Amino acid sequence: MNQSTIDAKLRFARNCIAGTRHASPAVAAELRGAARQALAGLSAAAAPNGELDPARSQTQAIAAAMLQGLH
8 A cells, every 4th residue: 555545545534534523423423434444444554564664553553543533
């Protein structure tokens, strides 16, 4: 996964999370689900393979923090 894809997924998740503040409960639940799915996939894709890559571990930490905020 390249950096522009990672950035796009993070922006998508942030927009979903922000949208939950102004949405009806049903739409908010759908937005949270979409954000969870994007962040879980991003976290898994950014997981360090073998040697620790700081950018990947930072992306994984951001995704995990955003996921935590949805609970």
